[in-house]
Each structure stands twice: as C-alpha cells, then as structure tokens.
Amino acid sequence: MASQILYALPFLAKGFAVTLWVSLLVVTLSLVAGVLLGVGLIYGPAPLRWAVRIFSDTIRGIPILVLMFFVYYGLPAIGLHLPSFWAAVLALTLFKTAQVIEYLRGAVASIPKGQSEAAMAIGLTFRQRLTSVIFPQAFRRFLPPWINGVTDAVKGSALVSLLGITDLMQAINQVIGRTYEAMPLYILGALIYFAVNYALSLASRRLERRFAFIRE
Amino acid sequence: MGYALNFNLIWRHFDKLWGGLLLSLELAVISIAIGTVIGLVLAVWYVSAGRVVRAIIAAYVEFIRNVPLILLVYLVFYGVPTVVDLAYSAPTSFVLTLSVYSGAYLVEVFRSGLEAVPRGQLDAGKAIGLTPWQRLIHVRLPTMLRITLPALSNTFISLFKDTSIASVISVPELTFGAQWINFNTFRIVEVYLVTTAMYLLTGYILLFGLRLVERRFRAAR
Numbered sequence: 147m148a149s150q151i152l153y154a155l156p157f158l159a160k161g162f163a164v165t166l167w168v169s170l171l172v173v174t175l176s177l178v179a180g181v182l183l184g185v186g187l188i189y190g191p192a193p194l195r196w197a198v199r200i201f202s203d204t205i206r207g208i209p210i211l212v213l214m215f216f217v218y219y220g221l222p223a224i225g226l227h228l229p230s231f232w233a234a235v236l237a238l239t240l241f242k243t244a245q246v247i248e249y250l251r252g253a254v255a256s257i258p259k260g261q262s263e264a265a266m267a268i269g270l271t272f273r274q275r276l277t278s279v280i281f282p283q284a285f286r287r288f289l290p291p292w293i294n295g296v297t298d299a300v301k302g303s304a305l306v307s308l309l310g311i312t313d314l315m316q317a318i319n320q321v322i323g324r325t326y327e328a329m330p331l332y333i334l335g336a337l338i339y340f341a342v343n344y345a346l347s348l349a350s351r352r353l354e355r356r357f358a359f360i361r362e
Numbered sequence: 363m364g365y366a367l368n369f370n371l372i373w374r375h376f377d378k379l380w381g382g383l384l385l386s387l388e389l390a391v392i393s394i395a396i397g398t399v400i401g402l403v404l405a406v407w408y409v410s411a412g413r414v415v416r417a418i419i420a421a422y423v424e425f426i427r428n429v430p431l432i433l434l435v436y437l438v439f440y441g442v443p444t445v446v447d448l449a450y451s452a453p454t455s456f457v458l459t460l461s462v463y464s465g466a467y468l469v470e471v472f473r474s475g476l477e478a479v480p481r482g483q484l485d486a487g488k489a490i491g492l493t494p495w496q497r498l499i500h501v502r503l504p505t506m507l508r509i510t511l512p513a514l515s516n517t518f519i520s521l522f523k524d525t526s527i528a529s530v531i532s533v534p535e536l537t538f539g540a541q542w543i544n545f546n547t548f549r550i551v552e553v554y555l556v557t558t559a560m561y562l563l564t565g566y567i568l569l570f571g572l573r574l575v576e577r578r579f580r581a582a583r
Binding site for chain 2: 225
C-alpha cells in the first residue's frame with residue numbers, strides 16, 4: 147500500500163500543481179474583473195448598475211457546479227469552442243468575480259460619506275477621489291474577506307476534476323482507480339487541501355488583526 | 363448566435379428536474395436538521411468546555427471547512443465502506459456527508475452567537491435564581507438565535523446549493539436531472555437556463571421565508 151502511494155506521488159504532485167495554477171488564475175482574473183465591475187456597480191450609470199446587480203445575484207444564486215456545466219457544455223453549443231481547461235477557469239472566475247464585486251461593494255459602503263464629500267470639496271477629480279481617498283481606506287476592509295475567499299477558490303477548483311482536467315482531485319481518483327486504495331488516498335488528498343487552505347486562513351486572520359487597529 | 367432555443371424536450375422531461383428539485387430540498391432539509399443539532403450541541407459544549415475539548419471541536423471545524431465538499435463526498439461514499447463494514451445508498455451517504463459538513467459551519471455560527479449574548483442577561487438570569495440549564499434554555503439560546511438568524515439564513519441557502527454536489531455520486535437531484543437532460547437531448551442551453559431559474563427561484567423563496575422568520579423574532583423583544 148505504502149509503496150503504491152509513494153509511486154503515485156509525482157503524479158499527485160502534478161495534479162496539485164494544476165490545482166494551484168487553476169486557483170491562481172481564478173483568483174487573479176476575478177480580482178481584476180470584480181474590481182472593474184464593482185466600480186461599475188457603485189459609480190456606474192443606471193443600466194450598468196442593473197446589469198452588474200443581475201449578473202452578481204444570478205451567479206451567486208446558483209450552485210457553482212451548474213454554472214460550470216452551463217459554461218462547459220453551453221459555450222460549444224452556441225459555437226464558442228474553448229479548451230476544457232479554459233472553460234473551467236472561466237466558469238470558476240465568473241463565480242469568484244461575483245464574490246469580489248460584493249466584497250468591494252461592502253468595503254466601499256463602509257467608508258463614511260463625508261470622506262468622499264470632503265474629497266469633492268477640495269476639488270479632487272473622480273479618479274483622484276477613488277485612488278487617493280476611497281480605495282486606500284476601503285482596501286483594508288476588502289482584504290480580509292477576500293483572502294478568506296481565496297480558500298473558496300482552492301476548494302472550488304476541485305470541481306474541474308468533473309470536466310476531465312487532472313487536478314489534485316482527479317489525480318487522486320485516477321490513482322484510486324489503479325490501486326483501489328481509496329481511504330488512504332482520500333485522506334492524503336484532504337490533508338493536502340487542508341494544509342493549503344489552513345495556511346491561507348491563518349494568513350487572513352493575521353491580516354485582519356494587522357488592519358484592525360488602524361482607525362479612521 | 364446560430365442557436366435556436368427549443369424548450370419542448372425540456373418540458374417533456376421536466377419530471378427529472380422537478381423530482382430532482384424536490385430531492386435537493388429533501389437532502390438539504392434532513393442534512394441541515396442534523397447539522398443544526400451537531401452545531402448547537404458542539405457550540406454550547408465549546409463555550410463551556412476545557413482546553414482539550416475546545417481543541418477537538420476546533421479541529422473538526424477547521425478540517426471540514428478547509429477541504430472541498432466534493433472530496434468529503436467521495437471519501438464517505440467510496441472510501442469509508444472500504445475500511446468499515448457498512449453499506450449505504452448514495453443519498454444516505456450524501457446526507458451523512460452534508461450533515462457533518464453543515465455541522466462544522468453551524469458550530470461557528472452558533473459559537474459566535476453565544477459569545478455575543480450580553481453578559482448582563484446571564485447575570486440577570488442568575489439573579490432571579492435560574493439554574494444553569496434554565497439559563498441556557500430560556501436566556502442564552504433564544505438570545506443567541508435572534509443574533510444569529512441572518513447568518514443562519516445565509517448558511518442554510520448556501521447548504522441548499524451545495525446539494526448539487528450529490529450529483530457526482532449519481533444522486534438524482536436537480537443538477538443530476540439537468541445533466542441527464544443535457545446528455546440525452548442536447549438541449550444544453552435550455553436545460554441549464556431552466557435549472558438556473560429553478561435554483562434561483564427556490565433560493566429566493568427560501569430567503570423570503572427566512573427573512574419573515576427573522577422579522578417575526580426581531581419584533582419580539
């Protein structure tokens with residue numbers, strides 16, 4: 147048993163690298179998209195606000211698995227052919243983007259209105275108000291839940307195994323298919339996911355404390 | 363787009379989706395009920411326990427919360443029966459998994475609620491001569507529930523959505539029904555549009571109901 151698992155370790159490591167790569171892509175892409183759309187939701191014209199609101203509420207209202215199948219099987223049906231890896235990343239990114247939008251909305255809403263009025267009063271442009279007044283303050287409200295949400299991205303990435311992508315989850319299932327050592331391998335997998343996510347959540351707690359004592 | 367929507371095949375197989383939705387709700391309700399018991403018992407135990415018990419409960423919570431649900435579902439369905447002499451169906455296996463999973467999330471919700479109960483309320487309970495048990499039932503738990511209701515609603519709805527993971531062990535719930543129609547009729551866009559609408563609508567109805575409960579309890583001060 148032990149030798150079979152040792153033999154499988156390089157294969158599992160490759161799967162783990164895919165898990166990390168998917169998570170990293172999803173976290174980065176959703177951060178960019180989420181911040182852009184979030185600014186649209188807060189400051190944009192009414193039609194844009196409505197569109198972002200509907201996007202975010204719809205995406206957050208359905209299981210991530212349904213969204214994933216929708217994107218994966220639905221895009222080719224309407225003539226858009228993406229490699230399965232990118233379809234999976236796209237679906238997870240859409241889901242995460244909706245979360246980032248809500249973190250940003252919450253963070254900006256927590257900044258007192260007087261800050262933005264004061265910035266307007268001293269004649270700052272919209273862009274200056276955002277980059278020098280609102281965002282620096284909103285940032286520390288945004289950071290802890292966002293880092294906490296990174297663990298969701300790592301956990302969510304396990305779903306790409308259902309689309310035939312050999313991430314850690316799929317690698318474990320394949321090794322079990324060969325060795326029939328289900329229990330030890332699932333436990334090993336759980337420990338790996340746990341180690342990564344627990345480290346991330348410790349980091350987020352530390353940051354939360356680090357940012358907690360800065361007062362406005 | 364070059365894709366003509368045609369919902370006929372979806373309506374012909376709608377029983378797969380409707381039956382699936384009912385099963386999703388059933389899985390969610392049973393798991394949440396068991397999870398709530400686990401969560402309440404462990405949370406009450408946690409706040410009054412010594413260091414060792416606390417560490418064990420914290421380990422359970424942290425472990426479950428940091429591992430993907432899909433892995434836990436596989437572990438319970440394919441892994442556990444290989445080491446213990448137990449046989450259970452896929453739905454039972456999933457309910458078991460989601461109960462333990464929701465228990466971990468609910469311990470956290472209840473624990474923070476218990477810690478938010480004002481000290482003065484407990485002292486007042488003590489002052490009028492309530493026993494510790496009476497203080498728990500009549501003072502701590504009701505106050506804690508009122509504090510945690512909004513967080514509880516969100517957790518319940520998110521657990522309802524998590525029932526979609528049951529499809530990976532072929533439990534015929536809503537997501538599984540959608541996949542069945544996807545693979546057998548190839549009306550892909552239509553089936554996922556309908557499924558999306560069904561999840562959204564159910565989620566909103568649940569949320570609406572839970573908000574009513576919240577308001578009902580907030581009024582009773």
